[in-house]
Amino acid sequence: WLIALRVVDYRRAFFIVMLLALYPIFNFKGFKYNPDLLQLVTLPLVVLAYLHAFEKRTARSGLWLGLAGALALMTKYWVLTMIGAVGLAALMHPDRLKFLRSPAPWVAIAVATLAMIPHLMWLKEVDFLPLTYAGDVYGLSSRAQSAQLVLGYVGHNLALLAVPVTLAALALAWTSLVRPSAALARIWSRGANAGGNRSQALNIWIIQIVVAVGPPLGGLFFTVYMKTDWGISLFFLTPPALIAIPALRLPKIALFRIAAIWLLLTLATLVASPYIAAREMAENPNAAASYGARSQLARELTQEWHMRFRSRWAVVAGTTEVGEPMTFYSADHPAPFTPGEVWSSGLTSLEEARRLGFIGICDTSDGRLPVCEAWMAANGKDAEQVTITTQRFFHGHPGPAISWKVYIVPPAK
Known part of the structure; x- marks a missing residue:
């Protein structure tokens, strides 16, 4: 809404918000929580801060832009695509000299650099492992495979965008569907239009074109494994x-039309969602990774810890797929410790886990079970071993029953 108001008037801004609400990423496809989704918070902040700085051209606006850029970078390095697009927009805009002669861009660069110094120091300490990891995991030797993945990336995102764009066209031309030429004449005209800020719109156009075209071309050039x-x-x-x-x-x-479309689709999705889940469960009953009852496991383990030690459960040890849901679902929110991590998350340590006690969890359906069991045997010698089975149900359809090997290590005396 705030970005839209810097580019268009209130009427168009409302229409834009409705389109975003119809974009599947924002509404119907929020099936997982990861840094890619988190960027939907940080990247709009970067764009908003840039539009504000481009307009105000003050040191204060540069401060906010620098902080927004640093926050986005700490979410995921992939945001460099958007930050680079913002930089190109600033350099390509007809009013670039006014902006570049102001303190805003230079304050933004300085603030972002200062804010990132602790992270850069950490990167040096771990020998830039996140960057080498990305190169090892996402670098491809086959250009044909890279091209195929890039095409999949492009097709996937075009399909997602087709939903709000098609519905927007429907809302605009509702009464003239039988006469397309009349509909086009009604909504498309070359006359003067006071409903937009052309200068800020140009920033938006440049940024969107760069982030739409740049990553696929980069993926092809560098033969990168492009994920949708x-x-x-x-x-x-x-x-x-x-x-x-x-x-x-x-x-x-x-x-009114676009709001009605959004409301009807949202209500229909809410009504259909339990039946979609039940059908999916019936067709794919053994998808342990997707349907494992981790919230139930977190509640049971929290109770087990409280019954034994009358204290807060402080640390959970396990793979990220197991440990992080425990942190999220347990009322104690134990700090996750991932055995075998090349570098620590900084949330806890093995020494702290031994001092406070921890619960180790091994998923028996995971191919890494032997590695997990070996680590628990080496680091949980005094552990009480428990087997817990969890299962979820959707409209009477049973989900996968998962057995968890649990190691309860008491606090150090």
């Missing part, structure tokens, strides 16, 4: 980029 998830955070500017086109006319009735 990487596009999650890069297309939230498509609605404002389209609605800010000066020739587009937006009748008031289109606001």
Whole structure:
């Protein structure tokens, strides 16, 4: 909403928000929580801070831009695509000299650099392992495979964008569907349009084009394993980029239509979602990774710890797929410790886990079970071993029954 108001008027801003609400990433496809989804918070902040700095050109606006950039970088290095696009927009804009002669961009660079110093020091301490990890995991030797993945990335994101764009066209041309030429004449005109800020719209157009075209071309050039998830955070500017086109006319009735479409689709999805889950469970009953009852396991383990030690459960040891859900679902929110990590998360340590006591968890359906058991045997010699089985049900359809090998290590005396 705030980004839209810097580019268009209130009527168009409302239409843009409705389009984002219809974009599957924001509404219907929030099936997992990861850094790619978290960028949907940090990257809009970067764009908003940039538009503000480009308009105000003050040191204070540069401060906010620098902090927003640092926050985004700490989410995932992939945000360099958006930060690079912002930089290109600043350099390509006709008013670039006004911006570059102001303190805003230089304060932003200085603040972002200062804010990132602790992280850069940590990177040096771990010998830049996150970067080498990315190169090892996502580097490909086959250009043909890279091209295939890039095509999949492009097709996936185009399909997602087609949903709000098609529904927007439907809302704009609702009463003229039988006469497309009349509909086009009504919503498209070359006359003057006071509903947009062309200077800020140009920033949006440049940024969106760069982040839409740059990553696929980079993936092809560097033969990178392109994941479809990487596009999650890069297309939230498509609605404002389209609605800010000066020739587009937006009748008031289109606001009601797009809101009605959003409401009907949302209600239909909410009504259908339990049946979708039940059908999915019936067709794929053994998907332990997706349907494991981790919340139930977290509750049971929290109770087990309290019964034995009358204290807060402080540390959970296990793979990220097991440990982090325990941190999320348990009322004690134990710090996760991942055995075998090349570098520590900084949330806890093996020494602290031994001092405070911990619960180790091995998923018997995981191929890494032998490694997990070996670590527990070496680091939980005084552990009480328990086997817990959990299972979820969807409309009477049983989910996978998962057995967890649990190691309860008491606090040090």
